[in-house]
Amino acid sequence: MSDKKKELKPNTYKFDTLSLHAGYQPHKNAGSRQVPIYQTTSYLFDDVDHAAALFNLERGGHIYSRISNPTVGVLEERVASLEGGTAALATSSGMSAIFLAVMTLCEAGDHLVVSSQLYGGTVNLFRLTLPKFGIKCTFVKPRDTEGFKKAIQKNTKGIFGELVGNPGNEIMNMPEIAKIAHEAGIPLMVDATYQTPYLCKPFEHGADIVIHSLTKWMAGHGSSMAGILVEGGKFDWMQNDKFPTMTKPYEGYHGLSFAEEFGPTAFTMKARAEGMRDFGPCLSPQNAWNVLQGIETLSVRMKKHCSNAEEMVKYLMNHESVAWVSHPSVPDHPDHELAKKLLPNGRGSMIAFGIKGGKEAGVEFINNVKLASHLANVGDTRTLVIHPASGTHSQMDEATLKFAGLSHDMIRLSVGIEDIEDIKNDFEVGFRAARKPRLVSNQ
Amino acid sequence: MKFKVNNNEVYASTGGRPFDKKKPLIIFVHGSGLTHMTWVLQTRYFAFHGYNALAIDLPGHGLSGGESLKSIEEMADWVAAVIDAVGHKEASLVGHSQGCLITVECTAKYPDKIKTLSLMGGAGAIPMNPQLLSLAENNDPKAVDLMMDWAHGPAGHFGGHPVPGLYHINTGTMLAKSRTIQNTLGVDFRACDNYKNGFEAAKKIKCPTLSILATDDKMCPVKEGKKLAALIDGSQVDIIDNCGHMMLLEEADRVLTVLKKFITTNYPPLSS
Numbered sequence: 001m002s003d004k005k006k007e008l009k010p011n012t013y014k015f016d017t018l019s020l021h022a023g024y025q026p027h028k029n030a031g032s033r034q035v036p037i038y039q040t041t042s043y044l045f046d047d048v049d050h051a052a053a054l055f056n057l058e059r060g061g062h063i064y065s066r067i068s069n070p071t072v073g074v075l076e077e078r079v080a081s082l083e084g085g086t087a088a089l090a091t092s093s094g095m096s097a098i099f100l101a102v103m104t105l106c107e108a109g110d111h112l113v114v115s116s117q118l119y120g121g122t123v124n125l126f127r128l129t130l131p132k133f134g135i136k137c138t139f140v141k142p143r144d145t146e147g148f149k150k151a152i153q154k155n156t157k158g159i160f161g162e163l164v165g166n167p168g169n170e171i172m173n174m175p176e177i178a179k180i181a182h183e184a185g186i187p188l189m190v191d192a193t194y195q196t197p198y199l200c201k202p203f204e205h206g207a208d209i210v211i212h213s214l215t216k217w218m219a220g221h222g223s224s225m226a227g228i229l230v231e232g233g234k235f236d237w238m239q240n241d242k243f244p245t246m247t248k249p250y251e252g253y254h255g256l257s258f259a260e261e262f263g264p265t266a267f268t269m270k271a272r273a274e275g276m277r278d279f280g281p282c283l284s285p286q287n288a289w290n291v292l293q294g295i296e297t298l299s300v301r302m303k304k305h306c307s308n309a310e311e312m313v314k315y316l317m318n319h320e321s322v323a324w325v326s327h328p329s330v331p332d333h334p335d336h337e338l339a340k341k342l343l344p345n346g347r348g349s350m351i352a353f354g355i356k357g358g359k360e361a362g363v364e365f366i367n368n369v370k371l372a373s374h375l376a377n378v379g380d381t382r383t384l385v386i387h388p389a390s391g392t393h394s395q396m397d398e399a400t401l402k403f404a405g406l407s408h409d410m411i412r413l414s415v416g417i418e419d420i421e422d423i424k425n426d427f428e429v430g431f432r433a434a435r436k437p438r439l440v441s442n443q
Numbered sequence: 444m445k446f447k448v449n450n451n452e453v454y455a456s457t458g459g460r461p462f463d464k465k466k467p468l469i470i471f472v473h474g475s476g477l478t479h480m481t482w483v484l485q486t487r488y489f490a491f492h493g494y495n496a497l498a499i500d501l502p503g504h505g506l507s508g509g510e511s512l513k514s515i516e517e518m519a520d521w522v523a524a525v526i527d528a529v530g531h532k533e534a535s536l537v538g539h540s541q542g543c544l545i546t547v548e549c550t551a552k553y554p555d556k557i558k559t560l561s562l563m564g565g566a567g568a569i570p571m572n573p574q575l576l577s578l579a580e581n582n583d584p585k586a587v588d589l590m591m592d593w594a595h596g597p598a599g600h601f602g603g604h605p606v607p608g609l610y611h612i613n614t615g616t617m618l619a620k621s622r623t624i625q626n627t628l629g630v631d632f633r634a635c636d637n638y639k640n641g642f643e644a645a646k647k648i649k650c651p652t653l654s655i656l657a658t659d660d661k662m663c664p665v666k667e668g669k670k671l672a673a674l675i676d677g678s679q680v681d682i683i684d685n686c687g688h689m690m691l692l693e694e695a696d697r698v699l700t701v702l703k704k705f706i707t708t709n710y711p712p713l714s715s
Contacts, residue, residue, distance in 0.1 A: 007574075008572070008574050008575065008578075008585075008589055009589075010585070010588040010589050010591070010592040011592055012588070012591065012592050012600060012612060013600060013601075021601050022601060022602050022610070023601070023602040023603065023610070024601060024602070024603065025598050025601050025602075025603040027598070027685060028603065052491075053488055053491075056459075056487065056491060057459075057487060058484075058487040058488040058491055059484055059487075059488060059605070059695065059696060059699060060484060060604065060605030060606035060607070060609075060695060060696070061605065061696070062607065068607035068608070069607075070607075072607070073607040073608060076607060076608035077602040077603070077604060077608065077609070077610050078602075080608065080609070080610040080613065081602060081610050081612075081613065084613060085610065085613060086609065086610060086613045086614040086617050087608050087609045087610060087614065088608050088610075089608050090608075233613065233614065233617035234617060238506075253459070254459060254460070254491075255459065255460075255461075256459045257459075260456060260506075261456060261459060261480070261483055261487070262480065262483060263478070263480045263617075263618065263621070264480070264614055264617035264618060264621070265606075265609050265614055268608055268609070269606075272607070272608065
């Protein structure tokens with residue numbers, strides 16, 4: 001057969017291979033097959049010239065583990081490769097990744113448009129903490145696509161949202177909201193923790209910065225805190241004068257313009273050079289290594305998480321104790337069609353459901369399940385449950401709870417990868433307890 | 444910095460230092476479809492060590508205006524015009540891939556202007572795979588994906604960027620897709636394919652010349668680079684193991700070390 005007739009195909013590594021190998025070259029690490037844990041604070045300089053070059057971003061390398069670390073660097077490259085991003089910066093938690101992204105983008109006097117359906121801690125960051133830094137936010141319901149457009153002001157520097165909102169499972173129309181952001185000359189930042197790059201690659205749908213709490217499905221085993229921000233590399237920081245800290249000479253590095261020098265990796269370079277230097281939310285190498293172990297089995301675990309979740313959706317929808325079920329796989333979920341487009345490999349393993357009997361029944365259910373763990377986390381290999389109104393979102397007042405789409409009967413379920421029958425049996429115990437007549441009072 | 448050549452605006456990174464006419468000039472010329480940003484791990488060093496380091500965006504590429512030039516010969520004339528435009532009489536040239544064809548042609552044609560020549564992943568000719576050429580000329584993004592595949596060695600495919608957190612292949616892809624593919628990569632590939640004068644030009648070069656080659660370079664293999672180097676009097680050759688065509692990123696530190704020694708020896712910096 002003639003070579004001329006062969007269709008050329010790129011042979012770059014695919015998702016499952018990158019999950020195991022990206023970011024690491026054994027021959028540069030004593031042949032160690034596993035990624036070494038570089039448990040060190042700092043790195044020897046060859047000479048004074050070498051030290052100066054590293055400090056001045058003249059050459060790549062490590063100086064001090066607050067800024068970068070070789071083990072953490074493998075994790076960063078691995079996640080960037082899986083997301084289809086140009087660069088990534090790992091942090092000590094998902095919240096620190098969000099904070100670092102905002103502080104890299106904004107300064108006092110700036111404004112952000114933010115989805116209203118977010119993890120409670122993120123809501124408080126945008127609603128209460130960022131205003132202390134002079135950064136104001138307008139909240140918009142995730143399904144109100146036009147609302148995002150209307151909320152943009154002259155000083156708006158970006159749009160932020162969770163692709164699938166926590167805990168109500170409302171989905172942002174990411175492609176449309178990205179268009180709105182780009183027409184306004186601002187980036188779209190998406191927290192895609194619930195999806196992981198296995199379920200959705202936000203850069204393919206217009207996002208510019210992707211954030212993960214790696215603590216969740218990426219690490220997957222409930223052992224380690226970690227966060228990351230990933231850069232898509234398409235956003236043109238020089239298209240307008242909205243981002244002077246990206247485009248103008250920066251005094252902190254001898255007049256460096258991050259956008260001119262680093263182009264598709266400018267945001268990450270600035271977040272590291274300025275943000276990690278000044279705020280310091282660095283990830284420990286041990287935790288980076290733990291997350292890498294999780295990522296090695298990401299696609300295997302996500303398939304099981306999703307298939308178990310779909311089984312649980314069917315079970316809950318047919319259960320007499322359940323008032324409603326919210327999951328993007330449910331045909332009458334308002335975002336069912338959008339979910340098929342954005343989440344082709346599975347709709348995720350987060351389910352919200354309402355228990356008949358309201359808050360009291362919810363409390364009984366949670367107090368009586370034995371296999372499912374009652375705790376403030378999601379994305380563990382184990383099944384987790386919580387009552388958001390009294391837990392993760394308890395710092396919200398009634399009006400904020402309502403605006404965020406939370407009700408008192410809502411149970412948040414993060415479906416694990418146990419045997420599905422064991423999860424259902426455990427839930428039966430919880431539902432039975434919730435149905436029992438309760439004592440009205442002790443008096 | 445921005446300046447004009449042939450009435451079109453040219454962008455050149457100065458490596459983070461202001462341009463200073465008293466300092467010797469090094470011009471870095473990027474490869475097909477790419478931009479000045481491929482040189483960030485070389486230019487900043489020279490800029491902070493006594494040189495004007497200009498990483499140019501060729502016309503129609505990156506942040507430069509105008510349309511892409513259609514032949515290597517035109518590009519070589521344009522590089523010579525850049526030297527004049529920034530007020531210098533001479534320069535040291537550094538090229539990568541297509542940038543090697545340009546700088547070889549420029550050095551042969553303007554021997555009095557060029558003081559040293561450094562070639563990375565160079566060859567005397569770069570004939571293009573017809574399918575790849577067709578894809579690029581038809582604006583197919585697959586052309587970029589193929590180029591990134593072939594341009595990175597087996598080790599580079601795993602990543603391991605010298606700057607923590609950066610991922611080679613996706614960064615290169617974004618650079619190559621930053622302008623319309625057919626207007627940059629398509630025109631560049633055709634210019635490479637058409638260029639036949641590389642070996643003859645090499646014979647005319649008399650200035651100190653360095654060739655950095657890589658064992659896993661599929662686009663300009665070591666034997667092709669050596670063939671070119673053999674035609675240049677006194678040419679030095681440095682071969683990097685476990686590295687592909689994108690050696691200026693895949694093995695940025697090694698490249699900088701070799702380049703630094705060669706340029707500072709043959710074209711000394713302005714002492715501070």
